[in-house]
Amino acid sequence: MATKNVPDQMKAQVLEEYNTPYTLKTLPTPQLTSENDILIKVDAAGYCHTDAVLAAGQMKPNPPNFPHIGSHELAGTVVAHPESPSAAAESVPIGTRVGVPGRGYHVCGTCFECKSGNEDDVGYSNRCPNGLSNGLSKNGGFAEYAVVDARQVAVLPDSMTAVTAAPLTCAGVTIYNALKRCRLNSGQRVGIIGAGGGLGNLGLQFADAMGLRTTAVDAADGPLQVVKSLGTKASIVDARATSAEDVVQQVGKEDKKTDRADMGLDAVIILPESQRSFEYGVELLRNHGLCVVVSFPENGFQVSARDLVFRDISVVGTLLGSRSTLQEMVAFAAEHNIKAVSRTYSLDKLNDLVDQYNKGEGGKLVVDMALT
Structure with missing residues (x-):
């Protein structure tokens, strides 16, 4: 050896x-x-x-x-x-x-x-x-x-410290891959539910660098303070005080849309393990929107058949990312100075x-x- x-x-x-x-x-x-x-x-x-x-x-x-x-x-x-x-x-x-x-x-x-x-x-x-x-x-x-x-x-890369790199190898590549699974173009809307946690705060930075319009949702003081400290362009939502429908209506006004089916986010990423968080995220979606699930609660999530059938909502899961995605993410994080x-x-x-x-x-x- x-x-x-x-x-x-x-x-x-x-x-x-x-x-x-x-x-x-x-x-x-x-x-x-x-x-x-x-x-x-x-x-x-x-x-x-x-x-x-x-x-x-x-x-x-x-x-x-x-x-x-x-x-x-x-x-x-x-x-x-x-x-x-x-x-x-x-x-x-x-x-x-x-x-x-x-x-x-x-x-x-x-x-x-x-x-x-x-x-x-x-x-x-x-x-x-x-x-x-x-x-x-x-x-x-x-x-x-x-x-x-x-x-x-x-x-x-030489510019990246070990303390910066370690969280990227799980939290970073997981949320980066989840954003890639959303298949969004610059200017489209994504919601990150649980935005102030380890994955969420990295996701907000990645989404900003990708040119996405981001809605950052959390429901606790500490995580919401983390979100605010990042200084991203994300719209910050305290789910304790603001309903998902209110967020959708505000997004509709910003996008100058009046048809409820076409109002809301193009994709959401679910990071918390609670059913309420899952439901809040799905409610934020416009018709034909995509829900990307990262968390895996022991008892799973209950999905509304009405959302799947009448709104054509799609639900997919994601796990980490490939070797090439890991290396791509590390380079992207270094280029845009993204740190947890x-x-x-x-x-x-x-x-x-x-x-x-x-x-x-x-x-x-x-x-x-x-x-x-």
Whole structure:
């Protein structure tokens, strides 16, 4: 194994059972087991809603093995290659800074998703049912070192810090891909429901840079303050005080339309897990509009057949994005200086980070290894 000053042991925050705090431990540094493996020194690791879902024992049907190291959105520096590296591993030399998403570790290459090339290159798919996910079905980024699949990663531009990059590898690529799924042209209207959260605040910035007219919806003081702090062109809506119908009527006035069927937004993206948020978003749509679902509540969403049949509303889901979409998004974010509104913590303060997350004040929370 070709390495660069890699110690035998590392510090890691470990989840030892559900609904318990993380425990800071000293563990063996993980080893490379595949030609596609690379070892990275973790520079930053984001905390995502899915980390909270996993820690609460709600990650079904594939729960983790304990003890478990979380975080599936991380950024780091390549420090080791296997003895016989694949072309993918060789494409990221030691010293390369990379962003790493969760899905796509050790995909099988032979299943329908891998062979179809629907989103990724033929032979690799982050939707592969046989692959693992960093921080979920395998150990992730809340540690000084992590083994990742070289085929997963995006090379980071010199101008982008690790703290900026880490949230982009999950929250960023997910909302960027959701906006792409909307298939809108510059000047068309999109709504982001849950706009002040980790995905939402990035989505508002992406939408602005894409030239979309955005309606930012949230229903809590902290997230709404995050939205306001961004300074985007989005129309900001407090769903506690303004009905969806009132928003539609205002949009109709701005667009000089009087036919209710043609009033409203062209697409909405649903980020919260509540049924009310879903219904609010769908009500914002004009006829033939598109609802893109990102969240996955345990009991799902109830969809009105009347909206589907009489208004021709379409509902689709989206998951992360392909390798090419990840690299495209990183370049787009760097070009337009898009960064998540974030707060950083040292690795040993991860439980403080979790406490802050549970307050629901919006933005992203990131472990910055430089603070450790």
